[in-house]
Amino acid sequence: MIDLYLKRIVIHQFSPNDTELLLADNYLEITPRLDDYFRKKLTKVFSDEAKRGQFEQENVFMSYLTEDLLETSVKIAQLWKEEFVISEDQKTNDLVFIQFDKEGIEHFAFLRVALRENFTHISSDSHSPIKVTQNNLPSAAQTPDEALVINRKSGNYYLIEKRIKHNGSFANYFSENLLQVKPEQSVKKSIKMVEQTAQKIAENFNKDDFAFQSKMKSAIFKNLEEEQELSPEKLADQLFDDNLTARLTFVDQLKESIPEPITVSDIDHSRQTKKLENQKLSLSNGIQLIVPNNVYEDAESVEFIQNQDGTYSILIKNIEDIQNK
Structure with a gap:
């Protein structure tokens, strides 16, 4: 597991019934089991599903982060509610704010965790022991429904977000409205785009057979494992070494979505390498x-x-x- 040291946790709650916030007035007592639970939740954010980027110095959202986590959490929870309240699919959510160190560097985290209904065995009632309980937290192994982790030193961030539906359309309200940033697409999505682009170009040049598919899979795997990054230029040389036009076309079609090499040294990319x-x-x-x-x-x-x-x-x-x- 990634080296994380949790220092403070605040949990507020959003209820869809009255679209209000139940604000905590103190920090959570961090027991060993809660420490383990939330460290596992944070670890899931440093994954191939996360969008990444860096906040600019003049970004308004960064001005809300102060040394007082309780004060910061109330402000951000209220701003989050203003953006989320228009969603057509609302559930009870815990809004978890965490101040923690990762490898000695202070980080800030905001996790949105949708609570569940679950069956529970109530042993004191032998006639009807199975009850439905509300507001159950999901397992530690599940990725938070949405998450933002910020390196307070560098301003680098990791973002897991879901689009919300409003008036028949979908929007990335978290990045576009709350954070006002344009993150890089996730490593998972980037790899899929690389594969689809390579296959399309191979088809155009009559190279799309099982040998090319195997070559592509092997090349992506090696770059992830050995170089800890995916460079469209390097992949073009490896996949289309005998065709200059194909190489240039491959890089050109990817340059808008992947202008720079995709680095993976700071995230858990094991799911991608496992598949490859x-x-x-x-x-x-x-x-x-x-x-x-x-x-x-x-x-x-x-x-x-x-x-x-x-x-x-x-x-x-x-x-x-x-x-x-």
Whole structure:
């Protein structure tokens, strides 16, 4: 787990019934179990789902952050409510404000956590022990419904937001209205865009076969693992090394959405690398193969042969043991 030290927590509550805030007048007592719960919640923000960026010095939202977390939390909760209250889908929400250190540097966090109805076993009532209880917190493993984490030293931020529906349209009210920023898109969305763009260009140049798909998957995986970043220029050289036009087209189509290399050193990107670490091949005869990238690229382990009639043969070599699982 990321090295986090929680110093202060304030929790206010928003009720959709009267669209009012129930404001806390003191800090939460941080017990060991609550410390573990909220550290896990914060860890989920440093993920491939987060949008990132840096606040400019004149940003109005940053002026609301003071040394007094209680005062700050009340102000931001009230501003958040003004923007969120127009949403057509409202639930009871805990608004959690946390002052914490990450690797010795002070951070500020605002988490919106939608509360749930759950069945609970009430042991004192043997006739009807199963009751529905309100305002239950979700598990620690669940990503907060929305979250903002700010590095107080650098002004860098991590944002998880959901669009709200109002008058039939959807809006990113959190970034556009409350924060007034334009964050980078998430790593998860960026990787998907890279894959879709590469596949589209490969189709245009008649290169879109299983070999290209495997090459693309392997190239993205290696860049994430070894370079800790994805650069459209580097990927263009790796994927379209024999076609200058394809390389230039690939970079050009990505430059608006991904103007700079996508860095992943500061987030947990394990879900992305997990999806990319193996080649998953589905053959026309019903056979399915899962081959680790390092084995797939080793000619001494696997060989793909294209036959004269256009069919393929796969030669798997040097197998010491076979188990039926």
